[in-house]
Amino acid sequence: MAEYLSQYLNPQWQWLAYVAASLVHVGLLLTMALAAAAISIWLERKVSARIQDRLGPTRVGGRFGWLQPPADGIKLLCKEDIIPTAADRLLFRTAPYISFCAAFGVFLALPFADGWAALQFDSAVFFFLAVAGLEVFGVILGGYASGSKYSLYGAIREAAQVISYEVPMALCVVIPVMIAGTMDLVAIGNQQAGWFTNWYVFHDPFTFVTFWVYVTCAVAHVNRAPFDLPEAESELVAGFMTEYSGFRWVIFFMAEYAAMFAVSGLAAILFLGGWNGPIPVTHWLGLSYNVHPLAGYLGNLLGMCNFIFKCFAGVTFMIWLRWTLPRLRIDQVMTTCLKYCIPLAAAMFLGAMLWVYAFPDGVILREKSAPRAAAGNLQPPVALSGR
Amino acid sequence: METINWHSFFFLLFAAVAAAMAAAVVVSGNIVRMAFYLVVSLGAVAGLFFLAGADFLGAVQLMVYVGGTMVLLVFGVMLTARGPFISMQTGGGQWVMAVVVGGALLAVLLQTAFSVGSSARPRQVEHTPPAATAPASTTTRLGLGLLGVRVDRLAEDGQDEILQQGMSGYLLPFEIVSVHLLVVLIGAAFLARAKRKAEGGGRRAEG
Numbered sequence: 001m002a003e004y005l006s007q008y009l010n011p012q013w014q015w016l017a018y019v020a021a022s023l024v025h026v027g028l029l030l031t032m033a034l035a036a037a038a039i040s041i042w043l044e045r046k047v048s049a050r051i052q053d054r055l056g057p058t059r060v061g062g063r064f065g066w067l068q069p070p071a072d073g074i075k076l077l078c079k080e081d082i083i084p085t086a087a088d089r090l091l092f093r094t095a096p097y098i099s100f101c102a103a104f105g106v107f108l109a110l111p112f113a114d115g116w117a118a119l120q121f122d123s124a125v126f127f128f129l130a131v132a133g134l135e136v137f138g139v140i141l142g143g144y145a146s147g148s149k150y151s152l153y154g155a156i157r158e159a160a161q162v163i164s165y166e167v168p169m170a171l172c173v174v175i176p177v178m179i180a181g182t183m184d185l186v187a188i189g190n191q192q193a194g195w196f197t198n199w200y201v202f203h204d205p206f207t208f209v210t211f212w213v214y215v216t217c218a219v220a221h222v223n224r225a226p227f228d229l230p231e232a233e234s235e236l237v238a239g240f241m242t243e244y245s246g247f248r249w250v251i252f253f254m255a256e257y258a259a260m261f262a263v264s265g266l267a268a269i270l271f272l273g274g275w276n277g278p279i280p281v282t283h284w285l286g287l288s289y290n291v292h293p294l295a296g297y298l299g300n301l302l303g304m305c306n307f308i309f310k311c312f313a314g315v316t317f318m319i320w321l322r323w324t325l326p327r328l329r330i331d332q333v334m335t336t337c338l339k340y341c342i343p344l345a346a347a348m349f350l351g352a353m354l355w356v357y358a359f360p361d362g363v364i365l366r367e368k369s370a371p372r373a374a375a376g377n378l379q380p381p382v383a384l385s386g387r
Numbered sequence: 388m389e390t391i392n393w394h395s396f397f398f399l400l401f402a403a404v405a406a407a408m409a410a411a412v413v414v415s416g417n418i419v420r421m422a423f424y425l426v427v428s429l430g431a432v433a434g435l436f437f438l439a440g441a442d443f444l445g446a447v448q449l450m451v452y453v454g455g456t457m458v459l460l461v462f463g464v465m466l467t468a469r470g471p472f473i474s475m476q477t478g479g480g481q482w483v484m485a486v487v488v489g490g491a492l493l494a495v496l497l498q499t500a501f502s503v504g505s506s507a508r509p510r511q512v513e514h515t516p517p518a519a520t521a522p523a524s525t526t527t528r529l530g531l532g533l534l535g536v537r538v539d540r541l542a543e544d545g546q547d548e549i550l551q552q553g554m555s556g557y558l559l560p561f562e563i564v565s566v567h568l569l570v571v572l573i574g575a576a577f578l579a580r581a582k583r584k585a586e587g588g589g590r591r592a593e594g
Contacts, residue, residue: 088420090420123443127442127445130446131446133449137457144419
């Protein structure tokens with residue numbers, strides 16, 4: 001995008017193109033992350049209500065309570081901003097922003113359609129894992145700096161849980177990367193074009209199991225029930241968030257929901273075909289950059305809807321889990337990770353490796369030449385492909 | 388008006404943050420704050436790597452150093468959790484030792500930095516900001532290099548020969564080092580484990 005803009009500017013105003021391009025990227029991503037968080041919060045209220053045989057919000061903004069998230073936001077902004085006297089003020093103030101920056105930074109590498117990523121680069125998967133792991137940092141700092149026993153318990157639990165679950169999660173992520181032969185998320189998504197049988201979750205039995213191990217680890221990684229020990233309401237008041245109120249609490253919450261969306265997005269790209277639908281409709285309609293730039297744009301737009309739908313399906317699944325399963329004990333959390341997830345992920349890694357070695361072309365209904373598999377070298381001309 | 392060199396601007400920004408936070412680590416007395424400053428400093432170094440187009444190295448920096456410091460932070464929190472915000476006292480002798488060691492390292496680094504001739508510095512090509520247009524294929528080349536392919540000479544003729552005449556690759560040493568580290572980790576966990584008596588009574592019944 002920066003290159004495109006700089007065509008129209010004098011050489012000495014070139015920098016303006018880069019500033020504008022980065023502003024557009026960041027603005028779009030921030031809107032995406034915040035809108036995803038707001039919609040997830042609304043979804044959480046409605047889904048939890050339905051599961052508990054209630055109606056949930058019905059009056060705020062029309063029939064379905066659409067305006068509940070902004071109403072929540074206004075309410076929280078009006079709340080008193082409290083910093084405990086025992087708190088380490090600097091760290092207490094900084095912690096929520098660290099969590100949010102980590103959760104938001106992940107979106108930089110997340111492609112929403114073929115080539116529609118703020119940063120398309122070779123080590124996107126690795127970058128994703130590295131940045132997603134930083135979210136725990138804000139939680140630990142916040143829990144420590146609150147100067148409260150409950151917060152500290154929550155923070156230490158979070159540290160133990162997230163750092164342990166990073167290992168099986170990384171092992172699960174490596175398997176699709178190995179099959180795809182690249183860590184570029186856009187290329188991984190493009191390789192799964194075509195029918196849904198091309199999705200990596202259906203690539204072989206091992207990837208199918210891996211997908212569910214990944215789901216377990218992802219839920220633990222974003223501290224959702226049944227792994228929500230860091231903020232266990234019935235034991236620790238609110239865990240690491242006990243002393244937080246008002247806007248800082250909102251930021252922690254935004255970070256949690258943005259992380260849920262991002263982790264679902266990674267699952268969608270690595271296992272569920274990314275922006276490729278179950279049926280190659282865009283291919284039949286000829287919506288590709290090979291045909292016409294506008295057609296390609298429309299195809300990408302459809303793909304983005306597809307991707308966002310998959311992300312919200314993942315978020316809904318996590319909400320469903322939260323209101324269905326009881327919370328695990330800390331020893332059960334650790335057992336799940338160390339005795340089940342890690343050996344399972346390692347075995348699946350070995351199995352998937354042997355499978356790829358034995359059947360390089362795949363087995364189950366796999367089209368040899370996926371419709372848009374060769375689209376890797378065809379960059380979308382202008383829109384949003386900026387690096 | 389001269390064009391603003393954004394690359395230099397961000398380099399200076401990240402470098403200033405890294406240096407300032409490194410100084411703050413030394414000055415501060417609170418363990419957890421020290422760990423926090425250290426993490427910010429290391430994160431700024433990761434920013435420098437990203438700025439240089441070394442995205443893989445930047446991610447490694449975030450994963451290994453920032454993640455590793457996180458564990459340090461957890462230990463800091465656990466050790467100081469008894470009293471609120473215990474601060475560390477550094478003796479005079481420790482200061483002297485630290486200044487001698489740090490000063491020696493600084494002297495070596497400074498001499499190395501200034502001994503690089505101006506001809507060895509990368510030349511600035513006009514109208515191509517380095518980070519923005521750098522080819523995004525670092526990881527593949529790194530992986531090939533690990534396997535012993537001379538990536539720097541792939542473009543030349545006779546590729547098959549180059550594949551063979553190259554080094555044997557870093558894969559085997561890398562694996563040996565990783566297994567070694569794993570053994571050390573498991574050994575440390577085994578040693579640190581609370582001893583339990585084998586003949587009954589040592590184990591509490593857990594409800």
